[in-house]
Structure formats: structure tokens, C-alpha cells
Amino acid sequence: xxxxxxxxxxxxxxxxxxxxxxxxxxxxxxxxxxxxxxxxxxxxxxxxxxxxxxxxxxxxxxxxxxxxxxxxxxxxxxxxxxxxxxxxxxxxxxxxxxxxxxxxxxxxxxxxxxxxxxxxxxxxxxxxxxxxxxxxxxxxxxxxxxxxxxxxxxxxxxxxxxxxxxxxxxxxxxxxxxxxxxxxxxxxxxxxxxxxxxxxxxxxxxxxxxxxxxxxxxxxxxxxxxxxxxxxxxxxxxxxxxxxxxxxxxxxxx
Numbered sequence: 419x420x421x422x423x424x425x426x427x428x429x430x431x432x433x434x435x436x437x438x439x440x441x442x443x444x445x446x447x448x449x450x451x452x453x454x455x456x457x458x459x460x461x462x463x464x465x466x467x468x469x470x471x472x473x474x475x476x477x478x479x480x481x482x483x484x485x486x487x488x489x490x491x492x493x494x495x496x497x498x499x500x501x502x503x504x505x506x507x508x509x510x511x512x513x514x515x516x517x518x519x520x521x522x523x524x525x526x527x528x529x530x531x532x533x534x535x536x537x538x539x540x541x542x543x544x545x546x547x548x549x550x551x552x553x554x555x556x557x558x559x560x561x562x563x564x565x566x567x568x569x570x571x572x573x574x575x576x577x578x579x580x581x582x583x584x585x586x587x588x589x590x591x592x593x594x595x596x597x598x599x600x601x602x603x604x605x606x607x608x609x610x611x612x613x614x615x616x617x618x619x620x621x622x623x624x625x626x627x628x629x630x631x632x633x634x635x636x637x638x639x640x641x642x643x644x645x646x647x648x649x650x651x652x653x654x655x656x657x658x659x660x661x662x663x664x665x666x667x668x669x670x671x672x
Contacts, residue, residue, distance in 0.1 A: 428538040428608065429469050429517065430462040431507050433500035434524035436476035440658055445479055445524050447662055450669035452486070454656065455479060457527035457669075459488045464531035466538070467520065473507045499632050501607075505614035515612035518542060523605055527665055528653040533606060536646050541608040544644035547577065548613035549636055551643060553601040554651040561602065568603040568631060570645060578643040581631050601647065605655075607633070613641065 434445040434455045441447065445455035452460075455472060462470045472483050475495040483490035491510055497503040504521055513519070520538050522529060533552060541550035553570050561567040565583040573579050580586065581603055589598050609617075613636075623638035625631075636643060656662050 427468050427518070428466075428520055428542075429471065429511075429513070430465065430467040430520045430522050430534060431504045432458055432462065432470065432472045432522050432524050433503045434472055434474045434476070434479050435500075436474070436479060441656065441662065443478075444656065445474075445476075446482060447656070449527055449662075449666055453482050454527050454662075454665075455524050456482065456486045456488060458522060458524055458529065459483070459486075461527065461529050461531060462522050462534060465520075465534035466531075467534065471507060471511075472524070473503050475503075501609075501614065501632060502618055504609070505618045508611045508614050513611045515610070517611040519609050519611060519614065521607045521609065523655060525656040526606075526652070527656065528668060529606070529655075530650065530652050532650075533604075533648065533652055536648065537606050537608045540644050540646040541610070544577075544642075546642060547644040548610055548641040549633070549643045550608045551578070551633070551645055552604040552606050553645050553647050554604060554649065555647070556600040556602045562600050568605075570601050570603040572601070572645055572647075576645050576647070578633075578637065578645050580637065581629070581633055583629055583631070601645075602651070604652065 436443055446453045449457050459470050472490040473493050480490045480492050491507055493503050493506045518538055518541055520534055537550050537552055562585045568581055569586050570581045571579045571586050589595050620635055620639055623635045626634040656665055
């Protein structure tokens, strides 16, 4: 059962590592005169967040943030996941247990500010959930079987039952294909600060290791994830040089 609540007092944290196998120094990649991590932060600043913080293990990224007057915290280089990095930020800032923190990926320079507001509001509305995230209906059948497109199945109260790279739900009877909506999971999350501290103490879960999806650690340990479904899917993030060129063109020719 969800109840309406104001989520205007949330913090956006943007984890940004310098290391990237497919696109070296990705957060510093130039997009129309500004590094990508700055473009992401500027988008986040257009949301209703009370603050935006970049969390990095790189003094180069910290220097760029200082230059553009974006708040940045230097965190440990040993964090296995972005979630662990955000948990350190919550500790450094001494955030109360009830604080809401939105994780915006550092390679999403086109993320709509409304999406950030929606994921925060979803968690504020669902007090029994530790996490919220976003999904959108899949419109191309090839995405259903694409392992790089993460799918999510919800229960009747719009909480996540499972996330998978496999085509879930599997449609056994072809005649039902048109009656089933497959949902694509979008990698934006809101957390409660007390959950972040608990997460760092949880062991990796077998399904998490099998699927390489860290949100399964939360489900495995009984935490509930509220999911907001939107029809307005954001543009794809930047994983490759081709993605970077596409985003650059968007800023040059809006």
C-alpha cells in the first residue's frame, strides 16, 4: 500500500570511476565543451533534488568538478560497486537513516530531470520499500531476448519480483504474445540511507553473481523494490565511442 509523500528533500549522487574498459576516461569525455560527468550533473541539478554530489575515486574528476563548481567527494578506490561508493557518501555526509538518495549513472548526459524526480517520489510513496527504480515497456521484440536489456517482472503492487537478462516472463503459448507486456529495467535507483549501510554488509547473492545484476542482492535478502513504470524512456547512455558521438550530435544539434 503506497501513500503520497513529498520527495523534494532528496540528494542525487553520481558515482564516477575513471576506469572504463570500453571507453577510457569516460566521465571526462568532452561533450560540446564540457566533460560528460559535468553534463550529467547539470541535468541532475534541473531536478527537484536539494543537492547533487559526484562521488569519485579520481583526483582528475574531482578537479574537473571543482572547476565547474559541482560538489564532489573523493571516495575509496576499493568499492566493488557504485552502490558501495554511494554508501560511503552517505556516511561522509552523515545523512540520517531516512534520507533519500538517488543514484544517477555518470554516463547518462541526456537523463530527463523528470525521471530523477519520479524515482525519488516512488520511494517516498512506498515507505515499506528500501529501493525504488524505473521500468518502461519494451516495444522491439529483439530487446526481449537481448541479454544486454535487463527485464523486470512486477507483482500486483508494482514491486519487483525478479530482474533478469533472460526473456521474462517467458511466453510459453505463442497465442499470448500480444497480451504480455515485457518491461525493460532502467538503471536509475533511489535508496534510503539506512539500506545503503546494510547493503555494504551483505554477501553477494547467487542470482546476482549468475546474472551480474547487483539489485538481486537486495531481493535475495528480502528487501522490497518499488518500480515506477514510465512510457517516456530516456535516450540511451554512453557505453561506446558510437554512443558518445550520438550524444555529442544531440548537444550540437538539439
